Every structure is written in structure tokens, then in C-alpha cells.
Amino acid sequence: MTQPTHFTITELAREFDVTPRAIRFYEDQGLLAPRREGSNGLRRVYSSRDRTRLKLTLRGKRLGFTLSEIRTLLDLYDSPTGTITQLQAFVDTIAAHREVLERQLEDLNTTLAELAAYEEQGRSLLTAGMEKRARKPKAA
Incomplete structure (x- = not known):
């Protein structure tokens, strides 16, 4: 079975056991950049890249890194x-x-x-x- 290439905020929140609000916060901090779809662009669609960045962000937080340090590391990765x-x-x-x-x-x-x-x-x-x-x- 192949991994989906697009995810909703609900799917990511469920998979990583975080709230949609936390995911939106990481987006506000520049850690995630979902596409916008639907009327007025209200529906967020996250890519495999966003999923990986969320996974790495949460891992970095568990290790005690600041969001600024995590963003720097993710940007280096990209x-x-x-x-x-x-x-x-x-x-x-x-x-x-x-x-x-x-x-x-x-x-x-x-x-x-x-x-x-x-x-x-x-x-x-x-x-x-x-x-x-x-x-x-x-x-x-």
C-alpha cells in the first residue's frame, strides 16, 4: 500500500496525536506550507513534504529544540x-x-x-x- 500524497489537517492531527490548532500554529511559524483549496481557499491540503516537516518538528520539540532551531534545520534540509x-x-x-x-x-x-x-x-x-x-x- 502506498502512502497518500495529500493530507487534511484532521488526518495529520490524528496521525501525530496533535490538535489542528497546533498544526495551524506551526503553519503560522513557517514550518508548514499547505496548499489552499475550496471556496475562498479555506481548506488546507498538506503535502508529503508538510507531513515530513511536521514529523521532524514534533521530534525536534521532544528533543527540546526551539521552533527557531527547528525551522533552521528544516530549511537546511530543504x-x-x-x-x-x-x-x-x-x-x-x-x-x-x-x-x-x-x-x-x-x-x-x-x-x-x-x-x-x-x-x-x-x-x-x-x-x-x-x-x-x-x-x-x-x-x-
Whole structure:
């Protein structure tokens, strides 16, 4: 069975488990460019290219890329330039993104260590308060 060459917004939304509104947003951001058909051009018709770009957009979002980074990568993919230029830009974008994630991971680890210290300090204060209360003589 061959893959259809044209898709409706409903078909793509169903296939990729996203809302039609999300697809329209990606269109507004220049990530998708459906043809317009019907009266007044209200019906969107997405090509196989749009389907691939949506798939790559969603994958990029899962990996934490910004829409701007995704658009750059998709535009490189579509450009007629040599694959070496495209591959270098792709690798550079991924390396920059990885550096950001590593810094965020370092910040998260620092924050987690600080929270663990505060939690331990709070537990110690609670334990000390309970022990102090237990030693206090009761009023007659």
C-alpha cells in the first residue's frame, strides 16, 4: 500500500496525536506550507513534504529544540546546498543545544543538592524540637 500524497489537517492531527490548532500554529511559524483549496481557499491540503516537516518538528520539540532551531534545520534540509554544509549546520545546532542542556543539568543538580541539604536541616530541627518537647516536664 502506498502512502497518500495529500493530507487534511484532521488526518495529520490524528496521525501525530496533535490538535489542528497546533498544526495551524506551526503553519503560522513557517514550518508548514499547505496548499489552499475550496471556496475562498479555506481548506488546507498538506503535502508529503508538510507531513515530513511536521514529523521532524514534533521530534525536534521532544528533543527540546526551539521552533527557531527547528525551522533552521528544516530549511537546511530543504535547501539545495551540498550535504556537507547542511550536516555541519546540523551538528553545530545539536552541539549548541547539548551545551545548553548540560548547563541546565548542572543547575538542576546544584539545586537538588541544595534542596537535599535544606531538607536534612529541616528534619534535624524537627527531630531536635520533638526531643526537646519530650524532655520538658508537664505542668501540674
